[in-house]
Amino acid sequence: MRENPQSPRVPSEVxxxxxxxxxxxxxxxxxxxxxxxxxxxxxxxxxxxLEAVFQNRHRICAxxxxxxxxxMSGLEVLRRLKEAGVLEHIPVFLITSEVDAxxxxxxxxxxxxxISKPIVPYLVQRRVHSVVELFQARRELKYRVERQEEELLxxxxxxxxxxxxxxxxxxxxxxxxxxxxxxxxxxxxDITAALLLETDFCxxxxxxxxxxIALAAIMHDVGKIAIPDCVLSKPGRLTPxxxxxxxxxxxxxxxxxxxxxxxxxxxxYRYAWxxxxxxxxxxxxxGYPDRLKGDAITPWAQAVSIADVYDALSCKRVYKDALPRxxxxxxxxxxxxxxxxxxxxxxxxxxxxxxxxxxxx
Numbered sequence: 001m002r003e004n005p006q007s008p009r010v011p012s013e014v015x016x017x018x019x020x021x022x023x024x025x026x027x028x029x030x031x032x033x034x035x036x037x038x039x040x041x042x043x044x045x046x047x048x049x050l051e052a053v054f055q056n057r058h059r060i061c062a063x064x065x066x067x068x069x070x071x072m073s074g075l076e077v078l079r080r081l082k083e084a085g086v087l088e089h090i091p092v093f094l095i096t097s098e099v100d101a102x103x104x105x106x107x108x109x110x111x112x113x114x115i116s117k118p119i120v121p122y123l124v125q126r127r128v129h130s131v132v133e134l135f136q137a138r139r140e141l142k143y144r145v146e147r148q149e150e151e152l153l154x155x156x157x158x159x160x161x162x163x164x165x166x167x168x169x170x171x172x173x174x175x176x177x178x179x180x181x182x183x184x185x186x187x188x189x190d191i192t193a194a195l196l197l198e199t200d201f202c203x204x205x206x207x208x209x210x211x212x213i214a215l216a217a218i219m220h221d222v223g224k225i226a227i228p229d230c231v232l233s234k235p236g237r238l239t240p241x242x243x244x245x246x247x248x249x250x251x252x253x254x255x256x257x258x259x260x261x262x263x264x265x266x267x268x269y270r271y272a273w274x275x276x277x278x279x280x281x282x283x284x285x286x287g288y289p290d291r292l293k294g295d296a297i298t299p300w301a302q303a304v305s306i307a308d309v310y311d312a313l314s315c316k317r318v319y320k321d322a323l324p325r326x327x328x329x330x331x332x333x334x335x336x337x338x339x340x341x342x343x344x345x346x347x348x349x350x351x352x353x354x355x356x357x358x359x360x361x
Contacts, residue, residue, distance in 0.1 A: 016041055016059045017128075020049030020077065021066040021095065026119075030064055030095075033121055034128070038062075046072030050080055053090070060090050061132050064115075067096040067106070075102070078109045087112075089139070091131045095119070184311060185218040187358050191307035192217040192300070194355060199347035202299040208267070213300045216271035220279045220304050223253025235318045250277050250289045271300050279304045282338040294341075302344050309337045310348070314359045325356060 016039040019030045024044070031040050038061065043049035046069045053060060063081075067074040074094060081087055091112035096102060103114045112131055115124055193214040196202055205213070224232055227249050231242045238246060253276030263269050278292060278301040285293030287305075297305075313328035323331070329352065331337055333345065340348075 015039055015061055016056065017062045017064060017132075018043065018049065018052055018056070018060050019064045020046065020052075020069070020074070021064070022069040023066070026066065026095070026117075029119060029121075030124075033119075033125055037129070038132075045069050046074060046077045050077050053081060053086060054084070057086060057090065061135065062128055063090060063092045064128070065092055065094055065111075067094055067102055075105060075109065078106060078111060082110045089135075091135055093128060093131075184315070185221075187311050188217050188220060188304065188307050189214045190358065191310065191355055192303050194351050195303045195307065195344075195347060196300070198351050198354070201303065201344055201347040205299075212266075212268040213271045213275075213303075216268040216275050216300070217304045217307070219253070219257065219268075219272045220275050220308060221249060221253065222256055222276055223249035223251065225256065226252040233318055237319065247280070247288050250280055253277060274298050275301050275304045279308055281305065283341045283344075284339040287338060297341075299344075302341055305338075306332065306340055306344055306348050310352075310355070313337070322359070325359070 017034050018041045019027050020043045021027045021030070022044055027042050027044075031042065034040060039059075041052060041056065041060075043052050048071075049063070049065070050072065053063060065074045065077060074096070078087075078092060078094070081090075081092060087110040092110070094103070094106040094111045094114045095117065096106070096114060097117040106114055113127055115127065193210060196205055196210045196213060197207070227246060231238065231245050234242065254273050257263060257269070257273050257276060263272070277289065278287075278297060281287035281290065281292040281297045281301060282305070283294060283297070283302075285291050287297075309332060310328065313323045313331060314325070316322045329349070332340070332348070
């Protein structure tokens with residue numbers, strides 16, 4: 001099984017050369033060559049050396065590997081290191097007096113270099129130093145990139161949280177201005193999310209898309225900021241002219257969102273604009289403002305439309321008391337609040353028992 005190599009936490013900690021050779025004299029020569037610049041670890045056979053690599057991989061900067069050894073050959077060690085993905089992070093130098101076939105096989109298995117016996121000290125030092133410096137530089141660069149990515153992700157999260165906070169604050173301000181009981185926008189968010197996550201009303205949406213739609217749903221009534229108080233907060237039934245004024249909050253909402261350039265870069269924007277304008281459209285074309293019909297109404301606007309009606313019926317408003325649950329459901333089922341997509345109705349009644357606790361006081 002391929003192991004999952006991990007980058008070191010601090011690149012400078014990688015400063016150990018592992019010498020794997022069954023000949024004590026060879027190990028001594030190599031130790032002497034590199035002990036002034038690196039920490040040295042030794043293994044006297046391939047099996048021991050392989051275990052040392054896996055146990056100490058985050059400290060090892062290079063492996064000097066003999067080819068012919070008891071218990072496990074150097075080529076077998078190299079093969080296992082390649083399978084484990086170690087060679088991507090630790091250069092391995094084969095030390096051998098073998099023929100060309102062994103050298104060729106070593107390169108094919110991923111050896112960084114092949115050093116021939118007898119060893120030429122100056123040449124070996126230069127070759128090993130150069131490669132170790134290259135790997136260290138590459139590791140340091142990877143480390144810095146990862147740190148920069150972490151910082152960017154942190155800043156992105158902060159910006160997203162700030163944007164979401166601004167969206168929620170704006171929506172809550174509209175809710176309070178409308179003199180509705182607290183929690184309306186949060187319930188619309190939760191109902192919309194439940195309809196899209198827990199039913200098959202719109203199975204093609206990803207979880208990220210649903211999260212953006214639910215966030216966009218809380219802005220559905222943002223256009224009410226442009227409606228006069230005498231209409232928005234009127235305690236009784238609206239006159240026909242007043243109702244026409246109230247209906248303009250859908251158009252005003254879309255126009256307001258268009259005038260917030262920062263929001264247009266948010267993943268929720270395209271849903272927010274559509275929901276703000278079309279959450280009062282109805283399946284039979286008798287909604288407003290564009291009299292859209294059937295599938296011309298997006299599924300997210302449909303989901304918010306039924307969530308908004310359900311919440312309005314279930315809560316006390318300045319112009320009405322909260323209705324009993326059974327009465328509210330019957331009005332939705334019978335079309336007294338407008339005609340909804342039959343599939344949407346089925347999905348709504350499927351999930352509604354889990355929504356009802358939102359309205360228990």
